[in-house]
Amino acid sequence: MGEVFGLFGHPVGHSMSPLIHNDAFQQLGLTHSYHAFDIAPKNLEKAVEAIRTLNIKGCNVTIPHKVEIMKYLDFIEEEAKQIGAVNTIVNDQGRLIGSNTDGRGYLESLLPSLDRSLSEQDVLIIGAGGAARAIAAVLVKEQVQSITFANRTVEKAEALKVAFDANHRNLAVSSLQEAEQDVPKFSIIINTTSVGMSPKVNERPISLDKVRSNAIVSDLVYNPLETSFLKEARLKGTKIVDGLGMFVNQAALSFQKWTGVEPDRRRMRELVLKQLGGNNVNR
Structure with missing residues (x-):
């Protein structure tokens, strides 16, 4: 048995x-x-x-x-x-x-899309919940170049930054509006929130109007598999990584x-x- x-x-x-x-x-x-x-x-x-x-x-x-x-x-x-x-x-x-295994599982889904090392990546993490924390822990361990935490409630993003400050020299916090304006700075953008999940499939956490065409845009939502956020990213020519x-x-x-x-x-x-x-x- x-x-x-x-x-x-x-x-x-x-x-x-x-x-x-x-x-x-x-x-x-x-x-x-x-x-x-x-x-x-x-x-x-x-x-x-x-x-x-x-x-x-x-x-x-x-x-x-x-x-x-x-x-x-x-x-x-x-x-x-x-x-x-x-x-x-x-x-x-x-x-x-x-x-x-959440953070490591995410990293393994991201790695095939990278065209340069993690140490050269400027990352935007949208959201400040458990998934954001799991991904941040792994990216800090891998010593990415920088991480910016953006959240609707900035205090929660600040708490996340404080949790990892001792292990990484280049962490920042921003509002969603600031992150939207700073989008060209980031080579990897990760939505860890439920924004865009079925049935509210037309919602997006931020606009990607200014995204770099060589960026990677990732969404942890996988229902729908291609969220409105990922669709916008694909139309801008970026690589996309779905949540599945x-x-x-x-x-x-x-x-x-x-x-x-x-x-x-x-x-x-x-x-x-x-x-x-x-x-x-x-x-």
Whole structure:
């Protein structure tokens, strides 16, 4: 009998994670199974204890538990500490180890589009939530040339900058309006907000009127796959990176941590694309 894996979140009804992980197990001839567990916040501590009790070998963690769950784990990997959130748990003989594959998953989706090193890139990150923090942690570690955090609430962007100030010399904060005016400065522009997600598909976080044609524009939203923001970028001649890459890569990295095996990422992507029917999707 195979091992059991799962997803902790609330709600989890529309999650694509069971689909792609169970298919990957099947493709690799593994008899493991992956289940979505809807865990109300008040039950989180008990649910973590159940990982040990039931010998669940690994879990993904999604909204709203990524931060709160950290206090119930035995060890947190350094990158997850920097991000301040966990999205992956490995059960190592009852010792629960928390990590975060979101930032690394994003980076792996970005790398194929780069025509020069990360150390030469001036990056604009739009948004100041968990995804922005995960991406910033990885880009700071890779020592990109500069990062500017832009957010509707500038105070939140400032808090994000402060979190990474000790590890990078060239961080800045701006309002969305300022970022819009400064767009020509940036070689990579990343929307980490939900602006443009179905059903509000015509919304954009900022205008790209002044974007450089050799820039890379990226959007973490993947429903629709080509957001209004990415469409504008494509029409301006830039390279575009959709949000599905990060979703697939973070899942594949979790899968590797649990099994030591690399799943078929292209197949994972195709499965999600097939399932996307215009509905909002969690994780």
